[in-house]
Amino acid sequence: MTLLDFARGPGLQWSVAIFVFGLLWRLVGIFFLRTKPDLSEPRNPAKWKGLRLIALRSWPRKEFLEGTAFGEVMGYTFHLGFLVALFFYVPHLLFFESVFEGLLGTDFEGIFGFRWPVLPTAAITFLSAVSVAALVAVLIHRITNPVKRLISNFDDYFSWLLTVAPLATGLLAYAHAGGIRYETLLGTHILSAEVLLVWFPFSKLIHAFTIFAARGATGMIFERKGASL
Amino acid sequence: MSAPNQDIDQKFPLELNEPRFSVKDPKVRFDMQGDMSDEQRVETAMRNFVKDFGRTAAIYMESCIHCGMCAEACHFHEVTKDPRYTPIWKLEPFKQAYKREYGPFALFFRLFNLKPKVTHAQLAEWQHLLYDSCTVCGRCSLMCPMGIDIATLISQARHGMFHAGLVPHELYAVAERAKREGSPLGATPKVFADRVDWLADDHEVDIPIDRDKAEVLCTMSSIEIMKYPDSVVATARVMNHLGVDWTFRTDGYEATNFGLLSGNAAWQKQMTMKLVDAAIACGAKTLILPECGHAYQALRWMGANMNGKPLPFRVLHMAEFLAENVREGRLRLKKVGKSVTFHDPCQVARRGGAIEAPREVLAALGVELREMFPTKGTNWCCGGGGGVVAIHRADKLRHKVFQIKMDQIEKTGAEIPVTSCANCRQTFDDGQAHFKWDKTMHSLLEMVADNLIEDDA
Numbered sequence: 001m002t003l004l005d006f007a008r009g010p011g012l013q014w015s016v017a018i019f020v021f022g023l024l025w026r027l028v029g030i031f032f033l034r035t036k037p038d039l040s041e042p043r044n045p046a047k048w049k050g051l052r053l054i055a056l057r058s059w060p061r062k063e064f065l066e067g068t069a070f071g072e073v074m075g076y077t078f079h080l081g082f083l084v085a086l087f088f089y090v091p092h093l094l095f096f097e098s099v100f101e102g103l104l105g106t107d108f109e110g111i112f113g114f115r116w117p118v119l120p121t122a123a124i125t126f127l128s129a130v131s132v133a134a135l136v137a138v139l140i141h142r143i144t145n146p147v148k149r150l151i152s153n154f155d156d157y158f159s160w161l162l163t164v165a166p167l168a169t170g171l172l173a174y175a176h177a178g179g180i181r182y183e184t185l186l187g188t189h190i191l192s193a194e195v196l197l198v199w200f201p202f203s204k205l206i207h208a209f210t211i212f213a214a215r216g217a218t219g220m221i222f223e224r225k226g227a228s229l
Numbered sequence: 230m231s232a233p234n235q236d237i238d239q240k241f242p243l244e245l246n247e248p249r250f251s252v253k254d255p256k257v258r259f260d261m262q263g264d265m266s267d268e269q270r271v272e273t274a275m276r277n278f279v280k281d282f283g284r285t286a287a288i289y290m291e292s293c294i295h296c297g298m299c300a301e302a303c304h305f306h307e308v309t310k311d312p313r314y315t316p317i318w319k320l321e322p323f324k325q326a327y328k329r330e331y332g333p334f335a336l337f338f339r340l341f342n343l344k345p346k347v348t349h350a351q352l353a354e355w356q357h358l359l360y361d362s363c364t365v366c367g368r369c370s371l372m373c374p375m376g377i378d379i380a381t382l383i384s385q386a387r388h389g390m391f392h393a394g395l396v397p398h399e400l401y402a403v404a405e406r407a408k409r410e411g412s413p414l415g416a417t418p419k420v421f422a423d424r425v426d427w428l429a430d431d432h433e434v435d436i437p438i439d440r441d442k443a444e445v446l447c448t449m450s451s452i453e454i455m456k457y458p459d460s461v462v463a464t465a466r467v468m469n470h471l472g473v474d475w476t477f478r479t480d481g482y483e484a485t486n487f488g489l490l491s492g493n494a495a496w497q498k499q500m501t502m503k504l505v506d507a508a509i510a511c512g513a514k515t516l517i518l519p520e521c522g523h524a525y526q527a528l529r530w531m532g533a534n535m536n537g538k539p540l541p542f543r544v545l546h547m548a549e550f551l552a553e554n555v556r557e558g559r560l561r562l563k564k565v566g567k568s569v570t571f572h573d574p575c576q577v578a579r580r581g582g583a584i585e586a587p588r589e590v591l592a593a594l595g596v597e598l599r600e601m602f603p604t605k606g607t608n609w610c611c612g613g614g615g616g617v618v619a620i621h622r623a624d625k626l627r628h629k630v631f632q633i634k635m636d637q638i639e640k641t642g643a644e645i646p647v648t649s650c651a652n653c654r655q656t657f658d659d660g661q662a663h664f665k666w667d668k669t670m671h672s673l674l675e676m677v678a679d680n681l682i683e684d685d686a
Binding site: 025026028029030031032033034035036038039040041043044053054057058060061063064066067068071072075145146147148149150151152153156202204206207210211213214215216217218219221222225226227228229 | 282284293294300318321337373374375376529531534582607
């Protein structure tokens with residue numbers, strides 16, 4: 001079995017299984033905890049159900065912008081670059097469609113009635129490179145900024161490594177870099193994404209799910225009081 | 230096993246009856262109460278930290294991405310640039326213990342020792358971070374891109390620290406005194422009744438006390454009773470002017486809640502229930518809280534939960550009560566004609582939601598309101614909340630933080646700074662004395678009482 005065969009076969013199956021199981025374990029472990037009702041007389045009916053804070057907290061207030069602009073800009077850059085490369089690159093789409101077909105017997109168009117849009121390869125390459133650059137900047141900031149250096153732990157650095165790896169190996173595979181066989185590069189790229197999947201539920205990467213829950217919970221409490229969002 | 234600080238009162242005499250600002254050169258120390266082994270303290274701290282741990286707190290604990298942005302919101306970090314004052318770092322031992330002992334993957338963290346056990350030395354070190362350098366002002370909670378309410382977690386960590394006997398000693402002493410005597414500053418029911426009697430005579434104002442029935446129950450903070458008695462008189466003047474059927478009661482007058490500030494939920498409940506029971510006893514439809522930040526948080530937002538059922542009366546901060554009467558045309562005021570800037574007490578404004586009420590009152594006073602930057606929900610804390618003003622060893626740091634406030638106020642160019650929290654006022658008075666500043670903080674309530682239009686004609 002070649003590296004690529006492993007990545008496309010058992011590697012994929014196991015990583016997805018661990019991802020799903022780990023994710024469910026962690027989320028169930030959090031969300032099934034009890035919560036006490038708040039008996040205070042609300043100032044405002046919580047008509048937005050926390051949604052306002054979910055939206056508002058997506059960008060800092062002007063009072064806080066000066067100290068956080070770097071983190072916000074870099075954060076958005078690498079998140080968007082990563083997601084666009086993941087979901088709008090033709091080979092990725094073909095891969096997802098094959099998984100869809102394997103599971104449901106029809107492709108994306110068959111289910112939703114339209115074809116998933118894609119971006120030109122050049123745009124994906126550019127965005128991936130920008131994402132890697134932003135991630136490098138974020139790492140340098142984490143190491144050099146006294147606050148971030150103090151509060152960082154293994155999870156922060158390892159999650160960084162596993163996030164940058166699929167982007168970097170994807171760029172290398174696309175460039176057929178270093179005289180290495182394309183199949184090996186592609187296998188490495190897929191494996192890097194699978195390792196990321198395995199690590200995801202056990203790490204800070206879980207924030208992709210909890211961010212909305214945390215903001216929503218705070219939003220509900222604060223809206224009820226009329227407190228500042 | 231460490232030696233408990235049984236002799237701490239002798240080594241570092243508590244000058245609780247001296248004027249607050251006479252205490253000089255506070256000693257650096259770690260404070261402990263009770264006789265427990267180090268292991269017991271750690272175990273007790275963590276058990277009590279997670280005691281009321283629900284879904285929301287767990288979501289918070291799982292969501293931090295260590296972006297460090299909360300540091301930018303903290304006044305203690307702002308003035309020192311010391312990374313230890315990063316708000317989320319103040320919870321580090323508790324995050325560590327959560328992952329190791331209680332989180333969904335706690336088993337793995339323990340099995341492979343991925344998170345080491347929290348030590349007593351860590352908790353002793355963190356006492357400074359959880360108490361001396363956090364006013365629980367919640368500015369960090371506004372900043373967090375994940376939406377984590379860090380201030381709430383700090384309060385929860387204080388629960389753990391209190392039960393482990395790791396509270397700064399002045400804070401413990403005043404909380405214990407409040408529990409035992411009914412007031413942290415010695416304003417016992419008898420002292421309060423005597424003061425009311427004396428103030429009524431001295432100021433020729435009718436101050437009803439211990440009436441069996443009243444529509445409105447007014448409460449005070451011990452800071453006002455002992456240090457700013459004019460606020461007691463101002464309360465009476467305003468109530469009488471409005472023709473309110475009101476009373477003070479000696480079985481429920483003290484609105485401060487050092488159970489909340491120090492982290493003892495049982496004491497917090499006991500202090501809350503005195504007010505609740507007194508209001509119910511006199512059939513009050515409204516309970517008015519004084520100009521005090523944490524009192525508002527303790528009763529307005531936590532009172533019903535302490536009571537176990539909704540409160541059968543309205544709870545209003547004094548500024549809300551005044552604004553309501555201005556809005557309804559009952560409270561008519563002389564125009565002051567000066568420029569004013571308003572300091573938002575964190576627990577009333579940012580975390581309490583009563584942001585516009587004091588501004589409505591100031592508008593009725595005809596002042597030129599010059600807002601600070603930042604203001605309202607993002608206004609800087611005075612540095613004395615969360616019990617910090619009671620901790621003498623924190624004075625130096627607190628004074629550094631206070632410079633932010635002086636700078637903010639100076640930049641407005643306003644003639645008079647005004648607030649609606651006696652604890653903020655006390656912090657300002659201390660800062661004014663320390664820096665020989667020419668600005669004196671004023672009470673919104675007293676300003677209203679001084680400018681009532683007595684003649685309706």
